[in-house]
Amino acid sequence: MRALNVPAAGEQPRLSDLPVPAPVEDTVLVRVKAAGLNALDNALAAGMMAEMLPHVYPLVLGRDAAGVVEAVGAGVDHVAIGDEVIGHMLLVPPIQAGTLAEYALLPAAAVTRKPTGLDFTAAAALPLAAAAAKAAVDAIEPRPGQTVLVVGAGGGVGSYTVQLLAARGVTVVATATAVDTDRLTTLGATTVIDYTAGPVAQQVATVYPDGVDALIDLVAYTPDTAPLELVRKGGKVASTLGAADEQALAALGLTGTSVMATPVREVIAELAEQVTAGTLKVDITTVLPLENATDGLATLASGTARGKIVIEIGD
Numbered sequence: 270m271r272a273l274n275v276p277a278a279g280e281q282p283r284l285s286d287l288p289v290p291a292p293v294e295d296t297v298l299v300r301v302k303a304a305g306l307n308a309l310d311n312a313l314a315a316g317m318m319a320e321m322l323p324h325v326y327p328l329v330l331g332r333d334a335a336g337v338v339e340a341v342g343a344g345v346d347h348v349a350i351g352d353e354v355i356g357h358m359l360l361v362p363p364i365q366a367g368t369l370a371e372y373a374l375l376p377a378a379a380v381t382r383k384p385t386g387l388d389f390t391a392a393a394a395l396p397l398a399a400a401a402a403k404a405a406v407d408a409i410e411p412r413p414g415q416t417v418l419v420v421g422a423g424g425g426v427g428s429y430t431v432q433l434l435a436a437r438g439v440t441v442v443a444t445a446t447a448v449d450t451d452r453l454t455t456l457g458a459t460t461v462i463d464y465t466a467g468p469v470a471q472q473v474a475t476v477y478p479d480g481v482d483a484l485i486d487l488v489a490y491t492p493d494t495a496p497l498e499l500v501r502k503g504g505k506v507a508s509t510l511g512a513a514d515e516q517a518l519a520a521l522g523l524t525g526t527s528v529m530a531t532p533v534r535e536v537i538a539e540l541a542e543q544v545t546a547g548t549l550k551v552d553i554t555t556v557l558p559l560e561n562a563t564d565g566l567a568t569l570a571s572g573t574a575r576g577k578i579v580i581e582i583g584d
């Protein structure tokens with residue numbers, strides 16, 4: 270099968286032929302129709318997580334997929350050969366299998382039937398980013414009428430976060446560049462702050478002088494680079510990058526959570542239902558063939574991704 274893989278530690282990803290994996294217990298072999306890209310793909314390609322999780326090479330990139338079940342391993346009875354499914358390659362060691370390939374061997378725990386109203390490309394853009402958005406929104410327990418700042422709203426996780434917050438009756442303040450103002454407003458943002466036009470804290474304080482009730486930060490790696498001063502005392506913070514440091518937040522009278530997405534099948538199914546019900550939009554800005562998947566990864570690496578990038582594979 271053709272697969273985008275890192276042949277050995279430290280090497281660049283390349284498209285080459287690899288054997289089709291054979292299903293083992295509690296796995297589902299999927300003929301991939303589409304695979305969504307995530308920032309995590311670049312981190313794994315660069316070996317950034319190799320000290321935490323053993324990597325085995327050649328390492329196939331890609332975590333999200335939608336496709337058709339080709340075979341199932343022992344113990345799998347919730348999907349069958351021929352079913353159209355959405356799935357995610359959970360971050361379980363060893364890191365070796367991926368979805369940017371003609372076939373992906375996915376853990377059964379993260380494979381669910383794809384609703385018929387959802388096409389493969391949209392389905393593949395859901396698992397990790399939407400699950401991360403859900404985790405971040407759940408973590409701050411937003412109430413209707415509250416104001417929540419989303420930093421880094423222009424990307425994949427941000428596009429879902431803005432919508433999930435707006436659906437809960439929250440006033441959403443989103444940071445992005447000016448080119449994304451209309452896109453994020455359509456998704457439910459009340460105010461879009463251009464983070465390239467000046468300090469975010471200053472710009473937000475001008476519009477919301479009393480600050481915000483909560484912050485979801487998708488950009489900062491450390492608390493000192495997140496605009497915590499905007500969050501009112503007693504407010505909540507969620508970070509997808511480990512920036513919600515308990516001590517730093519407590520010093521400001523805040524609480525917070527550094528969230529980890531859990532794109533298991535129950536979560537993916539719930540998000541997919543929201544899409545088919547029309548309450549959640551899949552915001553895809555770029556669709557590429559497998560041959561050009563590295564272009565999509567380069568866009569993510571440059572920090573300028575807008576919405577989701579999806580790779581279409583096969584016929």
Ligand SMILES: NC(=O)c1ccc[n+]([C@@H]2O[C@H](COP(=O)([O-])OP(=O)(O)OC[C@H]3O[C@@H](n4cnc5c(N)ncnc54)[C@H](OP(=O)(O)O)[C@@H]3O)[C@@H](O)[C@H]2O)c1
Nearest residue numbers: 308401421423424425426427446464509528529530573574
């Ligand atoms: N913890 C977890 O389970 C989990 C799960 C998924 C993702 N993540 C992490 O969460 C982060 C966001 O993921 P993603 O998929 O949304 O990434 P993404 O698609 O690359 O989006 C990142 C966005 O951040 C924006 N941005 C860059 N620098 C910024 C700044 N200084 N201020 C405001 N916005 C800025 C970019 O917007 P512009 O294009 O407007 O510059 C880009 O749209 C990534 O770092 C990812 O690794 C964590």
